[in-house]
Amino acid sequence: MATKIIYFTVNGRPEQAEIPVDCPAQDVKDLFRSAAEAGPHDILKLYNPKGNIINISPRLESNSPNSCYKLEVVAADCNSVELAVALGFDLSSMEKRLQGLEKKILIEAGETPAVVYEMKRQVESFREKLESVEHLSWLGLFKELSEGTHKPSPFYHKRTLRKTREECEHVRDKFLQMSSLEVSEEVRQYLKTPTFDNWQWEDAEIMVLLQVMYTDLDFIATFNIEPEVLQQFLYEVYRRYNNIPFHNFKHCFCVTQMMYGLIWLTDLKSKIDSIDLLTMLTSAVCHDLDHTGYNNAYQINARTELALRYNDISPLENHHCAVAFEILEKTENNIFRNLTNEQYKRIREGIIKCILATDMTRHNEILNKFKSILSVFDFSIKDHRDVLMMIMIKVSDISNEARPMEVAEPWLDCLLQEFYNQSDMEKLEGLPVTPFMDREQVTKPSSQTGFIRFVLFPLFIELANLFPCLEQHIIDPVRKALDYYTEMEKALEREKLNRAQSDKAAKSKESPLNPSNTADSQADSRDTSKPATQ
Numbered sequence: 001m002a003t004k005i006i007y008f009t010v011n012g013r014p015e016q017a018e019i020p021v022d023c024p025a026q027d028v029k030d031l032f033r034s035a036a037e038a039g040p041h042d043i044l045k046l047y048n049p050k051g052n053i054i055n056i057s058p059r060l061e062s063n064s065p066n067s068c069y070k071l072e073v074v075a076a077d078c079n080s081v082e083l084a085v086a087l088g089f090d091l092s093s094m095e096k097r098l099q100g101l102e103k104k105i106l107i108e109a110g111e112t113p114a115v116v117y118e119m120k121r122q123v124e125s126f127r128e129k130l131e132s133v134e135h136l137s138w139l140g141l142f143k144e145l146s147e148g149t150h151k152p153s154p155f156y157h158k159r160t161l162r163k164t165r166e167e168c169e170h171v172r173d174k175f176l177q178m179s180s181l182e183v184s185e186e187v188r189q190y191l192k193t194p195t196f197d198n199w200q201w202e203d204a205e206i207m208v209l210l211q212v213m214y215t216d217l218d219f220i221a222t223f224n225i226e227p228e229v230l231q232q233f234l235y236e237v238y239r240r241y242n243n244i245p246f247h248n249f250k251h252c253f254c255v256t257q258m259m260y261g262l263i264w265l266t267d268l269k270s271k272i273d274s275i276d277l278l279t280m281l282t283s284a285v286c287h288d289l290d291h292t293g294y295n296n297a298y299q300i301n302a303r304t305e306l307a308l309r310y311n312d313i314s315p316l317e318n319h320h321c322a323v324a325f326e327i328l329e330k331t332e333n334n335i336f337r338n339l340t341n342e343q344y345k346r347i348r349e350g351i352i353k354c355i356l357a358t359d360m361t362r363h364n365e366i367l368n369k370f371k372s373i374l375s376v377f378d379f380s381i382k383d384h385r386d387v388l389m390m391i392m393i394k395v396s397d398i399s400n401e402a403r404p405m406e407v408a409e410p411w412l413d414c415l416l417q418e419f420y421n422q423s424d425m426e427k428l429e430g431l432p433v434t435p436f437m438d439r440e441q442v443t444k445p446s447s448q449t450g451f452i453r454f455v456l457f458p459l460f461i462e463l464a465n466l467f468p469c470l471e472q473h474i475i476d477p478v479r480k481a482l483d484y485y486t487e488m489e490k491a492l493e494r495e496k497l498n499r500a501q502s503d504k505a506a507k508s509k510e511s512p513l514n515p516s517n518t519a520d521s522q523a524d525s526r527d528t529s530k531p532a533t534q
Contacts, residue, residue, distance in 0.1 A: 004062035010067040041177040043075035053200040073182035103358035161243040174204035179425040192264040224338040233333045245417040247291035256284040258396040266467045286324035300429045314359040357390035402474040445489035
């Protein structure tokens, strides 16, 4: 059986693993979990020598002792770790090793000795004893949480893919098992940067990171948000994002994470009230709730329930707001339930303003308003703060190109997939086709060069005029992205030109007017006429 050797370190301790090339993905993850002596719900990440997070999977590239990977437990239940040490072993690890031993004996001896069966019986017996001890819930023995049936929204487009109940319950249970984990300081700092890579984190882990944001901005203490209420709120938010290519839960996280990073980079905590920061972060979390994957133009042209309900005025954004407050209306989800009426009214007004600002048809209106007050901007003036909050969520919403290319480009692929789906549907239904979504007219680079020049740059530059520190964080990366897509566009044009020339040359050779073709045809006619003249 072909295998590969993986060299890595755990807490500075060198380790090596021999992995079959066809090893199941879960077995690979379990192997690294055992090596780290991690609890079953701890979050592990593997770093390459450059310090980048890489996937723990069967496709992991083999390396040498001089280029070790680094394995870290980036979020762990401190109580669990202490308990595991007290017990002296990791039960899951023991079971895995026992399974490995059993396989090895079967291969070599052809049958499983009675002693192995006895060991398995003892391990199973010990697990059953542990299951009866309530405080050992870190081993995965969580009680089931009741959940009401989620009724479909009457304004939900029929083609949207909702998450299944099983999918939601699986992620919910995993999140609740992870929710008490202590996230490492290294990850907490990384979370504050625009370079954060969302692709290396699963949905349940993302919910843990969102919880960290609310904690590290001191919202839990300042606004008396109970942890279990925050967890239920985040779960409901996760549940109400649909399985569509772009406007999904991961997009929600990316927008929120960028907003979180901008708050720290600009030191907004020292400039505006915590209640405004809470409004901004929660707006980012909720800004695309129950998105259908079809934009406002489609909603209006197709006369969907959303367009009819909101009289063609920002139907999607109005719907996102409505779903957000529908979630918050339930006491068990309401992270604002301990606020005064005046505080709640202020937050509700702010969230509505922020989410409605993400309608791109209002882009120039909002940007021009910000530019008009920029020279006299005053954080103590409410109208100025309101416009800034709208600008901040707009920047966060379209900030993918400010991220590293390996993070940003997959998002563009997702966006184009959603665009193409819409234009295909528009053609099928005989509706006006949105030009920038038409797969027959739009390419990856052409979709970005104009967008960066005429939308991203004007917006990002104005925010950087207020906060010059953002130049290196969001302006420079976008310049690089523009260069990248400009070069890609030129390469596509060259390829198109070369193909056209090749096609022209090929047709020219086949043309009956081509002298060589005429000579050949004459020769052929002479040859075929010989038998007739003889």
